[in-house]
Amino acid sequence: MAKKRTATITRETGETKISVALNIDGSGKIETITQIGMFNHLLQQMATHGVFDLKVEAQDYYRTDQHHLIEDTAICLGQALRQALGNGEGITRMGHAIVPMDEALVMVAVDISGRGHAVIDPPLKFRRKTIGELESETVHEFLESFAREAKMNLHVKVLLGSNDHHKAEALFKALGRALDSATKIDERIAGKVPSTKGVIEG
Numbered sequence: 001m002a003k004k005r006t007a008t009i010t011r012e013t014g015e016t017k018i019s020v021a022l023n024i025d026g027s028g029k030i031e032t033i034t035q036i037g038m039f040n041h042l043l044q045q046m047a048t049h050g051v052f053d054l055k056v057e058a059q060d061y062y063r064t065d066q067h068h069l070i071e072d073t074a075i076c077l078g079q080a081l082r083q084a085l086g087n088g089e090g091i092t093r094m095g096h097a098i099v100p101m102d103e104a105l106v107m108v109a110v111d112i113s114g115r116g117h118a119v120i121d122p123p124l125k126f127r128r129k130t131i132g133e134l135e136s137e138t139v140h141e142f143l144e145s146f147a148r149e150a151k152m153n154l155h156v157k158v159l160l161g162s163n164d165h166h167k168a169e170a171l172f173k174a175l176g177r178a179l180d181s182a183t184k185i186d187e188r189i190a191g192k193v194p195s196t197k198g199v200i201e202g
Contacts, residue, residue, distance in 0.1 A: 007083035026053030038132035050176030078149025095181025104161030108174035
């Protein structure tokens with residue numbers, strides 16, 4: 001029987017309380033409970049198109065701004081992905097996706113390499129300060145924290161787009177599809193770590 005690739009991470013600070021449950025080999029079952037509707041929507045897009053099960057419960061005690069809630073959720077999600085993958089035996093390791101949404105076009109590439117690094121080129125420039133009620137600048141913060149804690153190399157490029165909602169949604173869809181590709185099991189290397197070093201540890 002294949003090992004279940006699941007993880008649950010909880011994090012509680014003086015500012016937030018976060019719980020993330022992830023099943024990489026899921027069916028797109030999603031439950032997101034945060035105080036930010038647009039953030040829920042983007043997480044749902046990522047999980048749906050990544051075809052993994054995701055449950056997120058996130059609470060910001062003070063609700064002074066969205067930075068802490070978004071960043072801490074990204075930290076927990078990154079740690080959950082890393083924990084669920086274990087030593088990475090048999091995974092494809094790298095994946096990419098180019099996703100359109102109306103006039104927007106976004107490319108995302110990932111390498112689950114043990115090296116946490118995000119490159120967002122050009123830096124995300126949204127036309128408005130908010131997307132729905134989501135503070136636009138927190139999208140960049142989410143991506144950087146997620147990549148760092150998942151110990152993966154993440155490249156994001158917005159190729160086209162004028163509508164902020166479309167750009168953000170295409171980005172999270174592309175992220176889900178890239179992660180789906182990168183975490184798939186390649187039967188040709190079953191039981192082997194996809195690295196010439198023999199480990200995925202940076």
